[in-house]
Amino acid sequence: MKSKWRCFSSFIVVCLLATCDAPQPSKGPDGMMLEGRTMGTFWRVSLAGVAPERRAALQKAVQQQLDNDDHELSTWKNDSVLSRFNQYRGSDPQPVSNNMADIVTLSLRIGQQTQGAMDITVGPLVNLWGFGPAKQPVKTPDVQQIAAARALTGLQHLQVINRAGQAYLQKDLPALYVDLSTVGEGFATDNLARLMEREGINNYLVSVGGAVLTHGENAQGNAWQVAIQKPTDKENAVQAIVDLQGHGISTSGSYRNYYELDGKRISHVIDPATGQSIQHKLVSVTVIATTALEADGWDTGLMVLGTERAKALALRNKLAVYLIYKQKERFESWMSPQFAAFLSPSSAH
Numbered sequence: 001m002k003s004k005w006r007c008f009s010s011f012i013v014v015c016l017l018a019t020c021d022a023p024q025p026s027k028g029p030d031g032m033m034l035e036g037r038t039m040g041t042f043w044r045v046s047l048a049g050v051a052p053e054r055r056a057a058l059q060k061a062v063q064q065q066l067d068n069d070d071h072e073l074s075t076w077k078n079d080s081v082l083s084r085f086n087q088y089r090g091s092d093p094q095p096v097s098n099n100m101a102d103i104v105t106l107s108l109r110i111g112q113q114t115q116g117a118m119d120i121t122v123g124p125l126v127n128l129w130g131f132g133p134a135k136q137p138v139k140t141p142d143v144q145q146i147a148a149a150r151a152l153t154g155l156q157h158l159q160v161i162n163r164a165g166q167a168y169l170q171k172d173l174p175a176l177y178v179d180l181s182t183v184g185e186g187f188a189t190d191n192l193a194r195l196m197e198r199e200g201i202n203n204y205l206v207s208v209g210g211a212v213l214t215h216g217e218n219a220q221g222n223a224w225q226v227a228i229q230k231p232t233d234k235e236n237a238v239q240a241i242v243d244l245q246g247h248g249i250s251t252s253g254s255y256r257n258y259y260e261l262d263g264k265r266i267s268h269v270i271d272p273a274t275g276q277s278i279q280h281k282l283v284s285v286t287v288i289a290t291t292a293l294e295a296d297g298w299d300t301g302l303m304v305l306g307t308e309r310a311k312a313l314a315l316r317n318k319l320a321v322y323l324i325y326k327q328k329e330r331f332e333s334w335m336s337p338q339f340a341a342f343l344s345p346s347s348a349h
C-alpha cells in the first residue's frame with residue numbers, strides 16, 4: 001500500500017509577459033514584485049508605476065491582510081472563525097463577517113448550479129481522504145467510513161441569514177464541517193485588489209495560489225498576461241496565454257495535488273455524490289470571471305463534473321472555461337467561446 005505525496009502549486013503561471021519571452025519578473029523602472037506565503041501556498045503582487053520607497057509598507061500591508069483572511073477562513077487553524085463555526089455543535093445562527101457571508105452565499109449558488117458538484121460542506125470527505133489538516137490515510141477508506149462522512153455533508157444543511165444588518169451562518173446538522181479551501185484563494189485575491197485600490201494603485205496583478213486578478217497595465221505599458229501551463233512536471237510549459245482585461249482567473253487541477261494509494265491516484269478534488277476522489281480524465285479546469293472568487297468557485301465544481309458535463313454547463317451558463325483532459329496518451333484541450341475572447345494574440349494555443 002505504497003503512498004506518496006506529490007504536491008505542487010496550481011496550473012497558472014503568473015507571467016509578466018511584455019512579449020513572448022520567458023516570463024520575467026517585471027523589473028522595469030516602475031516594476032515592483034512583492035511575494036510571500038499564505039494559506040499553505042504563495043502570494044504574489046506585481047505593480048507598475050509605484051515608487052520603490054513604498055515597497056516595505058506595501059509588503060507589510062499585503063501580508064497582514066492575508067493573515068487576517070487566513071484567520072477567518074482557514075480549516076487548518078483550530079482558532080479561525082470558520083473552525084470555530086465547525087466546532088460549534090448547535091443549530092443557532094452564528095454571527096459572521098459580511099465577507100464570510102458573501103463567500104458562502106456565492107458558494108451555495110454555484111453549488112446549486114453545479115448540481116452539488118461544488119460542495120463546501122464536503123470537508124468530512126476531504127479530511128477522510130487526507131487533504132485536510134488531518135494526516136493522509138495509510139489505507140483506502142472503506143465503504144462504511146465513506147458513507148459515514150457523506151452523511152455529514154449536504155448544501156441543504158447550511159444557510160446564510162441577514163438580520164438587522166448582521167450576517168449569520170446557520171447549520172441544521174450540528175457536525176456539519178464547512179471547507180472553504182476551494183474559494184479562499186479567490187476571495188483573498190479579490191481582497192488584495194481592493195487593498196491596491198485603497199492604496200491608490202491602478203496597475204497591478206495580484207495572485208494567491210492558483211487565483212489571479214489584474215487591473216491596468218504592466219511596467220512596459222502592456223496588458224498583464226497570464227499563461228496556463230501544460231499539465232506536465234516541466235515548469236513553464238505554456239498551453240495558452242490570456243489577457244485578463246481586469247477579470248479574475250482560477251485553475252483547479254487533479255494533476256498536481258494527489259498521492260497514490262493501492263495503485264490508484266487519489267486527487268484532492270472529491271465528488272460529493274460518490275464520496276470518492278474524482279477518477280475521470282479531466283485534469284485541469286481554468287475559469288475566467290469578473291472576480292477571482294467566482295472563477296475559483298466554478299473551477300472545482302466543473303472539475304468534479306468531468307469533461308462532457310463541464311463543457312455542457314460552461315456553454316449553458318456562458319462561462320469562460322478552458323479544459324485540459326487526457327485522451328489515450330495525449331492531452332487535449334477545449335475552450336468555450338467566452339474563453340476564446342481572452343486569448344492573447346501571442347497565445348501559443
Ligand code: FAD
Pocket residue numbers: 010038039040041069070073074075076117118119120122126131179180181182183184185209210251252253257268269270271272296299300301304
Ligand atoms: P481547488 O480545486 O481550488 O480546491 C480544492 C480543495 O477544495 C481541496 O483541497 C478540498 O479542500 C476542497 N474540495 C475538494 N473537493 C471539493 C468539492 N467537490 N467541492 C468543494 N470543495 C472541494 N493548505 C496547507 O497545506 N496548509 C495550510 O496551512 C493551509 N491553509 C489554508 C488556509 C485557507 C484560508 C485556505 C482557503 C486554504 C488553506 N490551505 C492550506 C489549503 C491549500 O491552500 C489548498 O490546497 C488550496 O486551497 C486548494 O486550492 P487549489 O486551487 O489547489 O484547488
